[in-house]
Amino acid sequence: MSTFRRRTVLGLAARGTLAGLSAASWAHLGGRAAASQASRTRFRAVVIGSGFGGSVAALRLGQAGVDTVVLERGREWPTAPDRPVFGSAHGITDTMFWFRDTACWPAMLPVPIARTPGVMEVSRERHLDIACGAAVGGGSVVYTGVTLAPPRRYFEALYPSGLAYEEFTQTWFPKVRAMLGADRMPRDVYNSAPFTHSRLWDRQMGKAHMPCFPLDSAFDWNVVRDELSGRAALSATVGDSDFGCGNGAKKSLTRNYLPAALATGHVQLRPLHEVRSISRGAHGRYRVVVRRLGLNGAILGTTEFSCDLLFVAAGTLNTNRLLVAARERGELPDLPDSVGSGFGDNGDQFNLRSQPLSPIGPCQGSPSASGAFLHHEFELPLLTESWVLPGYAAAPATVTLAMTVDTDHRGTFRFQPESGQVVLSDWTREKSAAGARATLAYGSRVVEANPGSLPVTLNNSRTLTAHPLGGCVIGRATDLEGRVKGNPGLYVVDGSLIPGNVGGANPSLTITALAERAMSRIIAAGG
Template sequence: MSRLIKRRHFLQASLAATTSIGISAIRGSAFNSEEYVEAIVIGSGFGGAVASLRLGQAKIETIVLERGRRWPITDAGDTFATFEKPDGRTTWLSPTTLFFDQSPIDIYTGVLDVKVGNGITAYRGAGVGGSSLVYSAVTYQPNRELFYKAFPRSINYEELDKVYYPRVRSILNPAPIPDDILQTDYYLASRIFMEQGAKAGLKVRKQSMAVNWDIVRQEITGQKVPSAINGVLIYGANSGAKNSLDKNYLKMAEATGHVEIRSLHVVTRIEELNNGRFRIVCNQINEQGMIVGQKSLICRYLFLAAGSIGTTELLLRAKVNGTLRRLNKYVGQFWGTNGDALSAVINKYPTNPSQGGPATSVIEHFDNPIAPVIIEQTPLPNLQNGVIASLGQAIAKPEGYFTYNASTQSADLFWPTNSPNNQKNSQALQYTYQLLDKANDTTVAGPPDSNGTTHPLGGAVMEKVCNTYGQVYGYRNLLIVDGSMIPGSAGANPSLTIAALAERCMDKFLLHRIR
């Protein structure tokens, strides 16, 4: 696989620019003035976007603090950088790009960030809209059996199925790829992948995608800059084909008139005050990551939605520094990768492997005798023609953990790559690929590469750090609404489940909040 996809891991030291903006030396008492607001949401990804909209609709004055910048789609189609011409827009405060060949770039508040851990590299988005800017737009609802392999029985799957999953879909507006688009040359790899899965006797289907397929048609006819059809999605879609959160949930939240989104605000400190309110200290930065101001805000209700890595780090820092004294010992524990593993299959004929996105189709091998797995075909740049790349996912146990590093004032991540469960998942994926090879005369390029994840989950999980409605134990008005509360795996691509759980959390909060 390494010969096909030239992905190298950064050393943590090469990302010093990321942490240089992170911690403010100023304590809350040093501010001459403080801003008061009823609610604060930290982060604008799937959990934060849901929380923001529901708070706004409830007429609760809310400020959303987002570390990244806004990424409005331009008529010129040049909002994001591309694989062919990478620049600082690709990467969050790094001197080089993250994927494939590490090209030198200017340090900038780019759209993709990385957390280099011990045994794992975790990727996440940065910007208004969070990881929806860089994800593959897969809107996947796990079935009941898969769901309960990852989640506690205290969550009612039928309620999610009837109420919350449909509610999220009504806003994200996902749809499978239309046949007229699938039949174009751009989606040759997708068609071959589906044909090969069916020939192997496996269940294959189109994915539900948060994609505007009319815009993809405009890409095909030359009316929009090629993005989806060229597989350029990891750094954002210049055509605007992706239904990212800035176009729906967050836009609707701002339209209520009760929600203000402040981009380029990096939260450094959370502190409980004597009156039960929370003080949030943050650095305002420019697009080069330099601090241009420091702010202190006080709120009654605080919602953590900075993602698995961001939320966990904020809580660990507060626990170690004693600013949230009632946090328990489970903060930083029960982290996982969602079972992510990259693979590639070599064919004896052309496949157009770098074109046609996002991940339009999926093989579901739930009766795999080793462990249930799904495999999604995905376009990636710089692949040899004849290759089909895919992302496998399985039920990862929450075996990872964070510790707080006082010298860097950040969280260090640890993942047991070769644990028995991870080995089992790798064997299960290999078993499915062997079925594909046998039926199609193809060759798997190598063992699944599970050294990286685009779906980091856990670190502040439900029934350990918070209840299943996100309320942090010991803090009535402190809620977690993002992937950090999911114990290591969501059974499939987690974005839809994160949003559905956030909707469930917000219903409970708004019903029982203290007025």
């Protein structure tokens, strides 16, 4: 690969410039050669999805010299210092949601919007809303950057014994942190006005005898400082990051794994390519049917790709949709019966407290500064993190995201022949009830320890998780490297490997570490 090409791709990533990233990977080619590359449909490997698992797969395949294409249903989202956000609770746009008629987010008005390939999918499943990213970079575009490992006790209780915790803490977690550039919020940012709420949250936790610890985050603190000084459009410092930071305030996968994958010269990226079905054809090659989308949501056509190696990393929701449908329609009839089972919501719960007598700051910044782990105090162990919801960013209230360690309650994705859809069929409110009770008890204890605080009810009629996990559980539907049992050349490398609950952590670090471990062994074994 030419020096010019490598510098072009990695230079775009360093500046946070995303538009044209895939085109930059062909910068060394002439017009005819580039057109030929852009129209190819046969590859050694296909990766479905460009989120945490898919980006790892793309990079490591590219480094191994494997001819690879990444198919991503979402758009490439440009970033620049003067771009604030792609959309927010105070400026709802058509491009915020993936093909929805109305906005759907906690504390957000359900205003009508046009159906477009927006940056966030919210699927209204049975008794549960599931949110997931729909963009080049997947969930890294819309998450809040916390990069945290689960405690040993819960990791060992949830994951197969063949996954050694020491291997992850010594090798894979540090490798991922370094790639993502995750670190703690600097003191000058923590002490700034937009993070008054973070300091208040820490003080309240201290009074409740719940010691906090700083969280590693994948925010770019230099961009956050630019916001504070007026050199960049406001996004992270005003609580508007759930739908992306247009100014580049997040170190999304478009800043690290993806450009590095394209820079190998062996990987192509095809955005707005939505995979509709997968099957196995002649000679054992996999067939992947996609529909090509326009920026306005128009269907531009259908294309069929073929490959020897298929890496499914479409995110938990869509990986289960694809695989369960393929099994039930007879397109991949040998998929294990366990595919689709073992889903969990990571115990996600929100808790709000009002502080009418305490300064909250001019507006609450998005990055999470602190967390606390409560192992024995409540019905379930729970991790609590200082958080912010867009609709409450200017309100005198602090928000906590709790992730309870729930080892029991799981759901199943099933195919509905009459509609041709795969749905979460058996989730009930009772499966979230223990986590809700533990989180409510936590909030009550903090309120009791802090006179002047009041509990706030979040008026959201449905439970929402932004951390869907499971369905292709590692060690059950796959081996310990994500090879799908009974289907040579088929791999799963995303959050659906996790057994419904990370074990007291945000999922991104563990998803990426599992993918790194899997790819190292798959490549070493030649498949």
